[in-house]
Amino acid sequence: MRISRIPPLKGEESVIEDYQLVREKVQKYKGKKGATIPVLQSIQEVFGFLPSGILKSASADLGLPLSDMYGVATFYAQFRFSPVGKHIIKVCHGTACHVQNANAITDALEEVLDIRDGETTPDGLFTLESVACLGCCSLAPVMMIGNNTYGKLTASSCAKVIRDIRSNENN
């Protein structure tokens, strides 16, 4: 059930929560119907997640009840409450990918990154995520990193993609 997505509050203090960065973006939704989701999307676009301080500022600024904002944010899978890595690895677990053994891909990535599904590496480079369907079913199993989609994966080919990104980052 979706309520299980309410996260523990931790580790947000370290992030610079500068409301000015999003002020202009969210103010254009002031007083508009159905604004909650676009407001949250704008905040996440800037910060990569929804910092609690920013939500409070936006709530006061736009006159949207904070409880409503949290209610909506915890309902939708898109919204996050903790910082994410520089590269978000989305492993598709749609039906077609499941049939083509997407679990093996997640297992292999967990091993090469040494984190569990949903976690971020200590160096802040990678976040590993499972998603429902990326819509590239005929290339199953598939993962997406940034805007790049990698298809017809095997345990070794997905590990290679990670190693390549890592060595690029280190250079």
Next chain:
Amino acid sequence: MGKIKILVGYASCGIAAGAGKVYETLLDIRNNEHADFELKKTGCIGMCFREPLIEVIDESGAYLYGGVDEARTMEIYTKHVKLDEPVKEYLVKTDLFETGDENFFRRQIKIALRNCGVIDPEQIAEYIETGGYSAIGKILIENLSQEQVIQMVMDSGLRGRGGGGFSTGLKWRFAYNSPGKDKYVICNADEGDPGAFMDRSLLEGDPHAVIEGMIIGAYCIGANEGVIYCRAEYPLAIKRLNIAIEQAREKGFLGKNIFGKENFHFDMYVKEGAGAFVCGEETALIASIEGERGMPRRRPPFPAVSGLYKKPTNINNVETWANVPWIISNGPEKYAQYGTEKSKGTKVFALAGKINNGGLVEVPMGITIKDIIFELGGGIQGGKQFKAVQLGGPSGGCIPSYLSNTIVDYDSVNATGAIMGSGGMVVMDETTCMVDMAKFFLDFTQKESCGKCTFCRIGTKRMLEILVRITEGKGKEEDIAVLEELSQKIKDNSLCGLGQTAPNPVLTTLKYFRDEYIAHIVEKRCPAKVCKPLLTYTVIPEKCTGCTVCAKNCPTNCISGARKEIHFIDQEACIKCGMCFTKCKFDAIHIE
């Protein structure tokens, strides 16, 4: 000599397969060699299994090349474009000779997908050239009344392509008859069903068809605002829709007094979803547009009476909207000539899973499942045994191979216990475990349940727990009865389609593959060898060379044996991770 045209299939799956590099190669060639050919990006051609695809069109006809990369692109340019000698090895479709891929196209009739892979979706002029916006033009210029157009849609027999299968014309009539000045039309592009990508391909390949369909719908019911609710996971579709809307506005197809028709004002915008499967349900989708949690509410009142912002609203799916302009332009009789008595026209299916030709097909209703899988789809990968096909995603069910003569129309598919759904078709072979599949779908619906109805919220959770137990070898004999009882209660006591259909994957697998459940529960055995806790790994003495690779890779060190001696797996300590099986180069690990 006419100018040669080169089209690059540039939808999400093409890009994932490498169409970007192919396109850049062609751009480079054109720039560096001052080559005189027209280059354009187009939408999904449908042959995902041959991506990336390029089509070369010259005076003698159209040549479709598959599986191209940078080097092959270069070769095709040098031989075909420069010397007029088509490169036969890479051709997948041509008039010259049979390539072996003809079966993929032979039975297809493209109505919704008429422009996908043909036009550049980012150029409104190309849509107009193929007859685009002439349907709404005809309506407004010939002064057809709202009732007349609704009657045309009724006569075509078009039914909701999102899965419900409700008569589109009737739905429009309800919204038309609803009193009120402000009305809305909505396009449901929240394609959350895992294993389906028809709507994405359509939006990426021909956004104007959907927009024109919505303008026609808006005219019929009297709406002046439209919303396309598209899932955020489809960035390319959203981008192309926004470009298309902007272009339609510039041309005056959106805005005030459209086609000079006084008092017909209509405009629309794209609303990005935020990742919730339940938002595919009409009332949840409306709540989401209003900025709320996407939770369904009770019907009636139906959206046609009280929808978005409590105004009369008509919601149709992407594919439904895309069919509308074609029906108006070509006449309802022409549409109704395809299909069966109660399901008219064509349906787009996304073929995926253990099938050779994965891709997008549009076929007339009434074709058999067997023909789709074996004729168009080219059969099962690796020559394996066809076991079942999953239709309708998490709300649908698995149809076993022995029912593959079932024809696709709403009523025939429903009779099997599955549903037509939005058109995802995931093919399974002997290596797919049906209990595991049921668990997979329940895991999905359980996570996506909005939590409003007790039976959906808690019932799906309990069902999932039972299925997990069964796949771990801890199933009890009474489990099947409990699953069936819970299924019925969830169906009876849930408000929306998500809950009412959530037990379908379990019910259909119990109906057609009960023996697999029994094997798991009673014999503690997984016949498809998928459920790891039920497997036993042993070394085949005749094949073991004593290379020690398995022992080195075993995470629990439960494999013993000296170099060049037959190894042995300690069953007590084995955690069934399958590492030895993966690592063994001599196929000496046996799974039972």
